[in-house]
Each structure stands twice: as structure tokens, then as C-alpha cells.
Amino acid sequence: MATYSAYSDQELVALLKNGDHMAFGEIHKRYYPVLYSHAYKRLPYREEVKDILQELFAFIWTNRESLYFTSGLSAYLYTSVRNRVINVFSKDKIRHEYASSFAKYSEEGDNETDELLRHKELIALIEKEVAALPDQMRKVFEMSRFQHLSHNEIAEITNTSPLTVRKQIQNVLKILRTKLSSAIFFILY
Incomplete structure (x- = not known):
């Protein structure tokens, strides 16, 4: 039985494409720590980084047969992690903007609703008194x-x-x- 740690990235990718679990395990073992460190420098939230890496490796396994690495496995992995970190920042920014917008609308909407209600009550009261x-x-x-x-x-x-x-x-x-x-x-x- 061959030790997978001796295989090159190209050999591991070829085995991965054929569904070799051990090759996938070796890629994970070889790159997870460095990818974690790479992502953690840009996104200092351990759980977010773990989620990013889990999604990346799940994607690799699920799409192993159709993946094509133009610049090699390590370049692909680093680029994928970087893009996923950027996506997290983009989603956080959108969430923050939405939350700010919603908070602003809630504050203004409450005042607007209160004023409208008061206005209607006042008109109804005036109409009642005029009718009397x-x-x-x-x-x-x-x-x-x-x-x-x-x-x-x-x-x-x-x-x-x-x-x-x-x-x-x-x-x-x-x-x-x-x-x-x-x-x-x-x-x-």
C-alpha cells in the first residue's frame, strides 16, 4: 500500500478524480492548515474560516470529476479561499447595509405612522364636534x-x-x- 504523502499534487488530483477517498484525505491534510492560516489572516473569525474551508473541501469532493486546475492545485485552493473570504465580507456588508436601512426605516416609519394616526384622530374629532x-x-x-x-x-x-x-x-x-x-x-x- 502506497503512502499518499509521497504523491505529488497532480497525482493526488488524478486519484481524486477517480473517487479515491485517501487522495482526498491527503489533499485535506496537506492544505487545510495553511489554508486556515491564510484565511484567518484576512478574516479573524475561527468559525467563519472553518465554514469556508468545509464548504471548499465539500465542493472539491462533490465536483471532483469536473474540476480542472489550470495553475495547479495549491493556486486553485488559495484563490478559492480568497474569493470565499471576499464573499463573506460582501455578504456582511450587504447585511449591515440592510440592517441600517431597516433600522432607519423603522425609526422614520414609526414616526410617520404615529403622525398619520394622530392626524386621523384629530380630523375625526373635529368632524364629530362640527356634526354636533x-x-x-x-x-x-x-x-x-x-x-x-x-x-x-x-x-x-x-x-x-x-x-x-x-x-x-x-x-x-x-x-x-x-x-x-x-x-x-x-x-x-
Whole structure:
């Protein structure tokens, strides 16, 4: 029985392509420590480095029949480790950017949602109080604030004087201020 440690890389690769487990074991034994050191210099996380090397050797075994090493086995292994380390950095960068983006959106989205909710509550409260006004006052107020009619235009429509319209709008605003002042405090804070 031949000792695999005496074989060259080319011979080990040829045996590996034929499914020789011992040749694969020798490649792993020969290169794992140096590849680990190479990767650890660039990525000082032991578990990440172990994962990278495990994925690399699993890939080599799975694809052993179709692998072609143009520059030799060692060059292929070093390049593969370097590329996998770069991929880890790229994934970490993307994860970090996504997390930052999500955190920023969460902060802004919460404020936006709160403001929108407060705005809707305030509008609903104002509409409720306006609906509770006496008919004539409510009509005058709605024409003034929602239809944007002038006091003279409202006076013509309601067959009253512009002074009466002005007084009704002042009364409505006074009523709304009184009824809404404490409610607005609770909605806004």
C-alpha cells in the first residue's frame, strides 16, 4: 500500500478524480492548515474560516470529476479561499447595509405612522364636534372652511347678513377651541 504523502499534487488530483477517498484525505491534510492560516489572516473569525474551508473541501469532493486546475492545485485552493473570504465580507456588508436601512426605516416609519394616526384622530374629532353643532352654524362653518366661500357669499346663500355669518363662525371656532383643547393635548402628546 502506497503512502499518499509521497504523491505529488497532480497525482493526488488524478486519484481524486477517480473517487479515491485517501487522495482526498491527503489533499485535506496537506492544505487545510495553511489554508486556515491564510484565511484567518484576512478574516479573524475561527468559525467563519472553518465554514469556508468545509464548504471548499465539500465542493472539491462533490465536483471532483469536473474540476480542472489550470495553475495547479495549491493556486486553485488559495484563490478559492480568497474569493470565499471576499464573499463573506460582501455578504456582511450587504447585511449591515440592510440592517441600517431597516433600522432607519423603522425609526422614520414609526414616526410617520404615529403622525398619520394622530392626524386621523384629530380630523375625526373635529368632524364629530362640527356634526354636533346646531344646523345653521354647522352649514355656515362648512361653507366657510370646506367650500372656502367668503362671508358675503355665505350671507347671500343663507339670506343673512355678512355680520351674522362672521359672528356664527366666531362662535363655532370658540366652541371648537373649548371642546377640542383638552382632546388635542392628548392626541398630540
